[in-house]
Amino acid sequence: MTQRLPLIIFALVMAVIPLLPGIPPFWIVLLDNIGLAALVAMGLVLLTGVGGLTSFGQAAFCGFGAYTTAVLTTAYGVSPWLTLPASLVVSGIAAVLLGIVTVRLSGHYLPLGTIAWGIGLFYLFSKLEFLGRNDGISGIPPLSIGSFKMLSPDTIYYAIWVAVLLSALLTMNLLDSRTGRAIRALRRGHIAAEAFGVQTPRAKLLVFIYAAVLAGLSGWLYAHFQRAANPTPFGAQAGIEYLFIAVVGGAGYVWGGVLGAGIVVILKEVLQSYLPYIFGGQSQLETIVFGIMLVLLLQLAPQGVWPWLMSRLPFKPARKTPDTSVKLEHRERAAGTSPVLLHIDRARKQFGGVLAVNDVSFDVNAREIVALIGPNGAGKSTTFNLITGVLGATSGKIAVLGNEVANAPPQEVVKLGVARTFQHVKLVPDMTVLENVAIGAHLRGNSGAISSMLRLDRADEAKLLAEAARQIARVGLSDQIDQLAGSLSLGQQRIVEIARALCVDPMLLLLDEPAAGLRHMEKQRLAALLRQLRDGGMSVLLVEHDMGFVMDLADRIVVLDFGTKIAEGTPAAIKRNPDVIKAYLGAAA
Amino acid sequence: MNTTIMLFLLQDGITNGAIYALLGLALVLVFAVTRVILIPQGEFVTYGALSYAMLATGQVPGTVRLAVAMGLVAFALDLFFARNALHARLVIRSVALNIVFPVALLGLVYALVGPNTPIAVNIALALLIVAAIGLFLYRIAFQPIAHTSVLVLLIASVGCHLALQGLGLVFFGAEGLRAPALSNAAVTAGPLRFTGQSLAVYALTVGFIVGLWLFFGYTKTGKALRATAVNRLGARLVGIRTTLSGQIAFLLASVIGAISGILIVPITTLYYDTGFLIGLKGFIAAIIGGLVSYPLTAVAAIVVGIVEAFSSFYASNFKEVIVFTLILPVLVLRSLAAPQVEEEKD
Numbered sequence: 001m002t003q004r005l006p007l008i009i010f011a012l013v014m015a016v017i018p019l020l021p022g023i024p025p026f027w028i029v030l031l032d033n034i035g036l037a038a039l040v041a042m043g044l045v046l047l048t049g050v051g052g053l054t055s056f057g058q059a060a061f062c063g064f065g066a067y068t069t070a071v072l073t074t075a076y077g078v079s080p081w082l083t084l085p086a087s088l089v090v091s092g093i094a095a096v097l098l099g100i101v102t103v104r105l106s107g108h109y110l111p112l113g114t115i116a117w118g119i120g121l122f123y124l125f126s127k128l129e130f131l132g133r134n135d136g137i138s139g140i141p142p143l144s145i146g147s148f149k150m151l152s153p154d155t156i157y158y159a160i161w162v163a164v165l166l167s168a169l170l171t172m173n174l175l176d177s178r179t180g181r182a183i184r185a186l187r188r189g190h191i192a193a194e195a196f197g198v199q200t201p202r203a204k205l206l207v208f209i210y211a212a213v214l215a216g217l218s219g220w221l222y223a224h225f226q227r228a229a230n231p232t233p234f235g236a237q238a239g240i241e242y243l244f245i246a247v248v249g250g251a252g253y254v255w256g257g258v259l260g261a262g263i264v265v266i267l268k269e270v271l272q273s274y275l276p277y278i279f280g281g282q283s284q285l286e287t288i289v290f291g292i293m294l295v296l297l298l299q300l301a302p303q304g305v306w307p308w309l310m311s312r313l314p315f316k317p318a319r320k321t322p323d324t325s326v327k328l329e330h331r332e333r334a335a336g337t338s339p340v341l342l343h344i345d346r347a348r349k350q351f352g353g354v355l356a357v358n359d360v361s362f363d364v365n366a367r368e369i370v371a372l373i374g375p376n377g378a379g380k381s382t383t384f385n386l387i388t389g390v391l392g393a394t395s396g397k398i399a400v401l402g403n404e405v406a407n408a409p410p411q412e413v414v415k416l417g418v419a420r421t422f423q424h425v426k427l428v429p430d431m432t433v434l435e436n437v438a439i440g441a442h443l444r445g446n447s448g449a450i451s452s453m454l455r456l457d458r459a460d461e462a463k464l465l466a467e468a469a470r471q472i473a474r475v476g477l478s479d480q481i482d483q484l485a486g487s488l489s490l491g492q493q494r495i496v497e498i499a500r501a502l503c504v505d506p507m508l509l510l511l512d513e514p515a516a517g518l519r520h521m522e523k524q525r526l527a528a529l530l531r532q533l534r535d536g537g538m539s540v541l542l543v544e545h546d547m548g549f550v551m552d553l554a555d556r557i558v559v560l561d562f563g564t565k566i567a568e569g570t571p572a573a574i575k576r577n578p579d580v581i582k583a584y585l586g587a588a589a
Numbered sequence: 590m591n592t593t594i595m596l597f598l599l600q601d602g603i604t605n606g607a608i609y610a611l612l613g614l615a616l617v618l619v620f621a622v623t624r625v626i627l628i629p630q631g632e633f634v635t636y637g638a639l640s641y642a643m644l645a646t647g648q649v650p651g652t653v654r655l656a657v658a659m660g661l662v663a664f665a666l667d668l669f670f671a672r673n674a675l676h677a678r679l680v681i682r683s684v685a686l687n688i689v690f691p692v693a694l695l696g697l698v699y700a701l702v703g704p705n706t707p708i709a710v711n712i713a714l715a716l717l718i719v720a721a722i723g724l725f726l727y728r729i730a731f732q733p734i735a736h737t738s739v740l741v742l743l744i745a746s747v748g749c750h751l752a753l754q755g756l757g758l759v760f761f762g763a764e765g766l767r768a769p770a771l772s773n774a775a776v777t778a779g780p781l782r783f784t785g786q787s788l789a790v791y792a793l794t795v796g797f798i799v800g801l802w803l804f805f806g807y808t809k810t811g812k813a814l815r816a817t818a819v820n821r822l823g824a825r826l827v828g829i830r831t832t833l834s835g836q837i838a839f840l841l842a843s844v845i846g847a848i849s850g851i852l853i854v855p856i857t858t859l860y861y862d863t864g865f866l867i868g869l870k871g872f873i874a875a876i877i878g879g880l881v882s883y884p885l886t887a888v889a890a891i892v893v894g895i896v897e898a899f900s901s902f903y904a905s906n907f908k909e910v911i912v913f914t915l916i917l918p919v920l921v922l923r924s925l926a927a928p929q930v931e932e933e934k935d
Contacts, residue, residue, distance in 0.1 A: 109920050116869075117913070123907070293748075294751070
């Protein structure tokens with residue numbers, strides 16, 4: 001329970017604050033506002049800081065939550081507690097509809113899209129008759145338990161902060177799980193995550209909905225706190241402010257959202273009350289200071305305040321080491337119709353006028369190490385991408401155990417037992433080695449988001465982590481298991497990628513330049529590991545430039561040059577092949 | 590609806606669309622060179638328009654003092670970043686650009702301001718003020734983080750927008766302003782009346798489109814600017830001064846923004862925060878143009894203007910909703926059409 005201790009202390013402190021004698025009521029109002037903002041910011045942390053999807057439109061989701069309960073309670077007399085699920089569902093549905101459109105957007109189109117619908121929805125709120133147009137809806141009933149009505153700021157305080165603490169707990173549980181790792185991998189691009197079976201569009205939609213529901217919850221609380229709803233707090237300006245809160249606190253951290261909310265709400269209050277004294281009675285001066293601070297912050301501390309605070313703590317939170325005795329069942333083997341493990345028949349890939357892979361054919365059999373070599377630009381990595389579904393083939397057939405995969409998505413290819421590493425390492429640098437490797441076991445677990453949030457996934461999770469720890473031990477990186485992947489040397493990162501691929505429980509391992517950046521001894525250990533894997537029944541297809549390493553290790557070699565296969569055979573035969581020598585040295589020997 | 594109304598709406602849409610096109614072009618320009626999505630473009634519009642409007646009434650706009658203040662900060666930054674390699678030439682250049690230029694501008698404004706100052710002088714002063722602000726804005730806010738991701742730049746851009754809009758309220762007050770027309774000439778064609786003002790709008794828009802398109806497509810400097818956007822390091826290695834490219838882009842964008850503002854402030858009343866919405870509509874056009882194509886952006890801007898004119902006639906309440914929702918299908922099409930490229934993020 002030591003990991004929960006800070007949370008419990010924080011909860012107790014928050015519970016006691018309103019009871020202290022002499023606390024100005026105004027402070028409680030501020031704390032209420034901080035809690036409301038923290039809820040939205042927490043969603044943004046998950047969406048933007050962790051998932052990498054920037055949204056300027058979260059305020060609109062608060063609006064959905066607030067207006068839903070406003071309409072239902074005032075026009076239809078529904079009890080506020082019954083409108084809570086309604087508010088959450090309405091924000092969730094809005095998120096599904098907007099999310100289907102929005103999460104498809106790539107790169108900078110995404111934040112721009114959120115600005116656009118953020119403004120569009122604001123105008124919609126302020127023009128619709130049944131939402132009271134610009135005046136909004138007033139006379140919303142307070143929350144009540146029995147005859148106890150939460151009319152004052154210090155009674156609804158508890159409702160708000162219980163919501164904040166519960167949401168924080170659920171969010172942290174979610175991040176520390178199979179689904180959480182998939183979400184955390186999103187920010188680094190989709191290719192690596194998809195190669196291990198993560199349905200990235202679905203994961204993106206999930207965080208989008210999650211963030212929207214948290215915002216909807218904040219909106220629902222806001223409506224019963226203010227007892228009124230009007231369009232202003234749900235406009236573009238507010239949406240920008242929420243993002244500001246997340247960035248200030250530390251967009252990658254759940255508590256960063258809460259801290260950011262505290263800093264910004266208090267700062268805003270201070271600025272609003274003191275700036276007019278300094279500069280005369282002008283309003284909106286705080287936005288000037290806000291804007292300038294946002295720019296300064298990005299220049300000086302782009303990570304936010306929370307990680308800065310944490311790095312100054314005298315003690316470090318201890319990490320749990322996974323219990324490696326827990327067994328993870330083997331992956332169900334895909335049904336095959338062919339004895340050949342990988343069969344490539346005239347695979348072709350054209351990029352515009354460039355023929356990257358030109359009708360290449362070769363096979364990989366069971367228990368075999370095949371090397372794919374060739375000068376730079378020969379089409380080796382493109383061939384890998386064709387096999388693993390990152391790229392679709394222009395023509396030709398690629399089959400794994402007789403199952404056609406030439407244009408299958410990466411998630412389907414990995415299900416057939418094909419795991420890979422990348423030429424340019426694709427790890428999540430701010431996740432530990434253990435967490436990175438556990439992504440490889442994604443398809444071997446089955447806990448979803450809800451069970452992770454409620455901690456019903458622990459048995460499943462223990463198995464995945466145990467498997468990851470075993471594979472890390474197998475590649476000899478047990479000492480680095482708790483280090484951040486980004487802190488390892490490039491050679492070690494390549495080995496982490498191999499451990500991650502092994503977590504798939506693959507039949508075929510595709511390694512793209514695994515020995516690059518390794519020292520001599522490390523290369524020998526890698527070769528020994530690969531031989532051991534082969535003897536255990538796995539096949540390996542590798543791209544490598546270190547000829548000594550390849551000739552020593554491979555059972556068979558396929559040589560590509562300018563996208564065309566020029567030779568295939570045993571290492572001894574390849575060494576003597578005149579075409580190969582010509583391709584490498586540029587002259588007939 | 591009869592043809593006359595339709596023609597009026599079309600004319601209205603095209604006039605507004607031309608302004609959006611100008612702004613869209615500036616946005617494309619800045620993005621293509623610096624990867625900054627320039628949200629404060631709208632503030633350049635209001636600053637230009639309202640500075641001009643204040644000069645026209647014989648008042649000194651606060652923007653000129655802002656230019657001096659920003660110049661001082663820019664100068665301090667120049668010194669700070671070059672603190673280990675201070676050359677006399679560098680310092681002199683920095684003093685000239687960041688101190689002498691805005692202070693001279695301040696002096697010029699005070700010397701020339703008056704109720705009878707010619708329109709052309711007022712326009713020139715307003716343009717110079719906004720140009721200085723644009724130039725210093727890049728130096729202060731974006732140059733130190735020029736190497737970061739599009740996203741970080743976008744958030745910084747939003748920060749600049751907030752600060753500049755707040756300052757706009759301080760300088761111009763909450764009341765809207767309007768300025769005298771640039772010319773009283775008018776041409777009548779059938780039921781339509783073209784004012785000299787709207788003809789100037791058309792002419793300038795077409796001029797800028799052709800000019801920018803030629804500049805970026807066919808001149809060495811233009812190509813150098815584009816190279817900066819694609820790969821800063823690579824551009825520097827082949828001898829392109831990347832900070833200069835960014836400054837040129839911001840200078841052009843701020844001038845274009847100010848011109849747009851000066852063109853519309855005689856037609857409609859502008860408030861300190863009007864620019865944001867106008868700028869965003871330029872955005873929609875720029876995004877439809879994929880943030881790369883000048884001609885496509887211009888066409889899209891005209892479409893946005895026409896859609897806006899027609900929706901304000903048929904569903905005036907939902908005008909903004911319609912215009913801003915227009916962007917979503919376009920964004921989706923854009924993302925689907927663009928190949929899924931893996932982005933290397935920091």
